[in-house]
Amino acid sequence: xxxxxxxxxxxxxxxxxxxxxxxxxxxHRAPAExxxxxxxxxxxxxxxxLPAAAGAAALILLGAAAxxxxxxxxxxxxxxxxxxxxxxxxxxxxNFSAPGSFRLSTLFxxxxxxxxxxxxxxxxxxxxxxxxxxxxxxxxxxxxSLERAERFLRRPFRRRQPDAFPQxxxxxxxxxxxxxxxxxxxxxxxxxxxxxxxxxxxxxxRVTAILPLVAEGMLESASETAAALEARxxxxx
Numbered sequence: 001x002x003x004x005x006x007x008x009x010x011x012x013x014x015x016x017x018x019x020x021x022x023x024x025x026x027x028h029r030a031p032a033e034x035x036x037x038x039x040x041x042x043x044x045x046x047x048x049x050l051p052a053a054a055g056a057a058a059l060i061l062l063g064a065a066a067x068x069x070x071x072x073x074x075x076x077x078x079x080x081x082x083x084x085x086x087x088x089x090x091x092x093x094x095n096f097s098a099p100g101s102f103r104l105s106t107l108f109x110x111x112x113x114x115x116x117x118x119x120x121x122x123x124x125x126x127x128x129x130x131x132x133x134x135x136x137x138x139x140x141x142x143x144x145s146l147e148r149a150e151r152f153l154r155r156p157f158r159r160r161q162p163d164a165f166p167q168x169x170x171x172x173x174x175x176x177x178x179x180x181x182x183x184x185x186x187x188x189x190x191x192x193x194x195x196x197x198x199x200x201x202x203x204x205x206r207v208t209a210i211l212p213l214v215a216e217g218m219l220e221s222a223s224e225t226a227a228a229l230e231a232r233x234x235x236x237x
Contacts, residue, residue, distance in 0.1 A: 016189050017077030018134040018182040027067045027136045032145035035137055042129040046122030053121055060128050067136050074128040077185050080207065085123060089116035134182050142178055146171035172234070176225065180218070187217035 015021065022028075027035075038059075045056035061071055150171040191213035192206070200206050 015073070015076070016182075017185040018131050019185070020138055020182075021067070021069070021135045023067060023136065025067050025136070027063055030136075032137050032141040033149065035133055036142070036145060039129045039133045043122075043126040046118055046125060053118075053125060056129070057121075057125055060125065060132055063132050063136075067132070069132065069135055074131045075124070076131070077188065078124070078127055081123065081127060085120045089120060130181065139175065139179055143171065143175040146174050180221070183221055184214065184218065187214045187221075191217070 042056040042060060045052040060074065064071055064074055147168060150168065188210065191210045194213070195206055195209045200209055
């Protein structure tokens with residue numbers, strides 16, 4: 001009985017960030033076009049002001065709760081992004097025009113604090129929105145929604161320029177671009193596991209070891225994708 005209790009209290013297995021999670025919730029069944037428009041609106045909300053950004057963050061949290069995703073899981077894999085945001089905010093706050101001063105009133109530019117916070121909030125909202133979007137939307141749904149959007153946008157130009165560019169090329173290019181986002185996290189997780197297994201300690205050393213592996217993996221994926229498209233007659237050199 002104790003063993004059963006211990007197993008029930010064990011944490012849930014970790015998932016790859018931005019990976020699809022099968023489900024039958026209302027958010028899973030929602031049209032991919034609607035979810036994509038929601039992601040675009042959430043990403044643009046920080047530019048519309050604090051109320052819009054707060055509303056977008058609240059909607060993302062509600063969507064995650066409806067899909068059975070913990071709020072902290074939306075930011076899984078964002079550690080390098082958080083470090084970059086911290087460095088960027090520090091560079092914006094420090095007043096380099098007064099290097100000899102050690103007073104906080106002159107060393108830091110308090111007026112830049114709101115801008116740095118707005119930038120960080122916007123990027124984190126976009127990251128969390130993208131994580132939720134890919135968690136409840138398959139790549140097949142994304143590709144079909146982009147194809148429908150392309151057909152709709154091409155209607156006014158079909159008679160004027162029927163052969164301007166092949167049907168489906170634009171949606172395919174956008175779908176491939178979106179597909180590389182979750183692929184990045186898959187490669188990062190695999191490289192991090194390999195580096196940890198080889199005893200690499202320290203955050204800085206680990207990141208410097210992971211980055212070349214991820215870059216190489218992304219280039220290999222791009223090359224394999226191009227070869228596959230060329231073999232199917234989609235990509236012509």
